[in-house]
Amino acid sequence: xxxxxxxxxxxxxxxxxxxxxxxxxxxxxxxxxxxxxxxxxxxxxxxxxxxxxxxxxxxxxxxxxxxxxxxxxxxxxxxxxxxxxxxxxxxxxxxxxxxxxxxxxxxxxxxxxxxxxxxxxxxxxxxxxxxxxxxxxxxxxxxxxxxxxxxxxxxxxxxxxxxxxxxxxxxxxxxxxxxxxxxxxxxxxxxxxxxxxxxxxxxxxxxxxxxxxxxxxxxxxxxxxxxxxxxxxxxxxxxxxxxxxxxxxxxxxxxxxxxxxxxxxxxxxxxxxxxxxxxxxxxxxxxxxxxxxxxxxxxxxxxxxxxxxxxxxxxxxxxxxxxxxxxxxxxxxxxxxxxxxxxxxxxxxxxxxxxxxxxxxxxxxxxxxxxxx
Ligand SMILES: Cc1ncc(COP(=O)(O)O)c(C=O)c1O
Numbered sequence: 001x002x003x004x005x006x007x008x009x010x011x012x013x014x015x016x017x018x019x020x021x022x023x024x025x026x027x028x029x030x031x032x033x034x035x036x037x038x039x040x041x042x043x044x045x046x047x048x049x050x051x052x053x054x055x056x057x058x059x060x061x062x063x064x065x066x067x068x069x070x071x072x073x074x075x076x077x078x079x080x081x082x083x084x085x086x087x088x089x090x091x092x093x094x095x096x097x098x099x100x101x102x103x104x105x106x107x108x109x110x111x112x113x114x115x116x117x118x119x120x121x122x123x124x125x126x127x128x129x130x131x132x133x134x135x136x137x138x139x140x141x142x143x144x145x146x147x148x149x150x151x152x153x154x155x156x157x158x159x160x161x162x163x164x165x166x167x168x169x170x171x172x173x174x175x176x177x178x179x180x181x182x183x184x185x186x187x188x189x190x191x192x193x194x195x196x197x198x199x200x201x202x203x204x205x206x207x208x209x210x211x212x213x214x215x216x217x218x219x220x221x222x223x224x225x226x227x228x229x230x231x232x233x234x235x236x237x238x239x240x241x242x243x244x245x246x247x248x249x250x251x252x253x254x255x256x257x258x259x260x261x262x263x264x265x266x267x268x269x270x271x272x273x274x275x276x277x278x279x280x281x282x283x284x285x286x287x288x289x290x291x292x293x294x295x296x297x298x299x300x301x302x303x304x305x306x307x308x309x310x311x312x313x314x315x316x317x318x319x320x321x322x323x324x325x326x327x328x329x330x331x332x333x334x335x336x337x338x339x340x341x342x343x344x345x346x347x348x349x350x351x352x353x354x355x356x357x358x359x360x361x362x363x364x365x366x367x368x369x370x371x372x373x
Contacts (some may be wrong), residue, residue: 010128014121015064016334016348028353028361031072031332035231035312036352037286039268042277046271047264053288056263063247064091064239064254065152068266072239072275079200080210090254091261091269095198095225095238097254100126102221102240103160105249107132111159116145117340118315118348120168124340127259137221138342140177142305143170147148154185160192161185163211166199169309169339169348170315176209183214193220198238200278201229202338203310204288220248229280230272235265245362285314288304290351290358297362298349301369318347318369324370325368331361 012367050056063069069086076084092098099122109112109131114124117136135158137149150161154368163182165174174182186193194213200208212220225238235336240250291308298305298316305316315336326347334350336343351358 003328007129007131011125014125014338016121016338019332019334019338021326023327024330027327027330028354028357028364029332030326030349030351030361031334032350032352034233034352035228035283035284036229037231037279038229038237039232040275041267041273041276042230042274043351047268050267051264056267058259058263060263060266062251062260062286062338063087063089064261065263065266065270068270069091071270072105072241075273075319076212076241079208082212082213083212084241085244089239089246090247090251091266092238092240092254093258094227094236095196095223097258098123098223098225098240099123099194099196100129100240101250101253101257102129102194102223102242103127103132105246106194106221107135107159110157112155112157113159114150114153114161116164116167118169118336118346119162119340119342121339123162131180133157133255139170139256141174143167143172144174144178145172147178147185151185151189152323154189154191158189158191160194162194162196164196165208166203166308166310168199168311169308169313169334169336169343171252171311171313172306173203173206173309174209179209179211180214183211183216183220186211186215187217190217191219194223195220196223198223198228199311200224202284202287202312204284204291205309207305207308212241218246221246226272227356231283232265232268232270232272233266235262237261237265237269240255252320287351290355291352293355293358294349294351294362297359297365299365303365303369312350312352314349314351315343315346316349317345319372321372322368323347325372326365329364329368331364
């Protein structure tokens with residue numbers, strides 16, 4: 001029999017799915033990584049109109065329509081104060097494909113990729129698929145990534161380091177000083193900084209900063225998506241931006257693996273990015289109210305939690321057996337170790353649910369804490 005590749009044998013299906021399967025059908029799901037809001041109406045409309053007009057039937061340019069890429073360029077100018085050439089944007093099948101083509105294009109067999117631990121599950125898996133060596137690094141007490149930790153982990157074999165702010169699974173937001181330091185590290189060590197900014201619009205305290213703004217070299221590649229900002233996870237529309245040389249290499253992978261991002265979704269994304277931004281602010285404000293309810297509740301239960309400043313996750317420290325107890329009682333949370341060794345002793349709680357549901361879940365979490373203490 002044909003053997004499976006060693007690269008694919010080095011990864012497995014995400015542990016998060018197992019947690020969902022373990023929970024009953026009517027469980028309260030605080031395990032989901034997606035907003036619980038509808039996609040903005042104008043984005044849906046744009047896709048419908050493009051389909052009805054017959055504009056979405058064919059392949060687009062490999063990089064995506066020029067109108068979408070112009071919309072992405074305008075977004076980077078508006079939100080990040082960076083000037084991006086529309087030729088240096090590739091629209092992808094979500095942030096996931098953007099991460100994939102970035103790592104495929106930059107990581108050689110045996111080369112190291114540094115990323116936060118706990119961190120988003122794809123960094124480890126996509127590094128392995130590219131034939132690279134995952135180098136997870138621990139976080140500070142407040143669950144932010146310390147540039148000094150990244151710098152100390154860099155070796156001659158390092159191909160890239162990943163920065164993810166706001167972060168999944170911690171909700172931590174990097175300070176401007178840290179983001180400037182990441183840019184400096186990319187410049188000084190001549191190593192790629194892969195900045196995953198998919199949660200950039202969901203920030204409660206402080207501000208989102210992109211290392212792309214501060215780097216003096218072309219060593220920053222940014223991954224972003226409409227998925228979280230516009231509640232468009234099902235549309236599968238993200239993008240990657242970087243220097244023309246890097247884009248040309250990433251495009252080689254994208255061209256053969258994907259050809260182009262889904263055309264109807266490109267129209268929806270263009271409308272989302274250029275249309276009214278109020279739905280984004282409404283979602284952000286709703287997440288902030290829920291974060292506050294969750295933090296108060298966790299404090300009452302006595303679970304120590306670093307204050308998440310963005311995204312829609314909190315990562316409290318939890319006693320042994322608590323995650324299993326909570327799941328048994330009908331609330332899905334994800335054990336911290338699903339996000340790396342250093343996630344052990346924590347749980348990731350997603351608050352992409354309404355406040356009433358969150359309050360019900362907190363009561364169950366409180367009872368579970370009493371049961372295991
Ligand atoms: C940190 C992070 N990056 C990237 C992604 C991928 O997002 P997309 O749905 O756009 O592929 C996710 C999704 O959960 C994420 O949490």
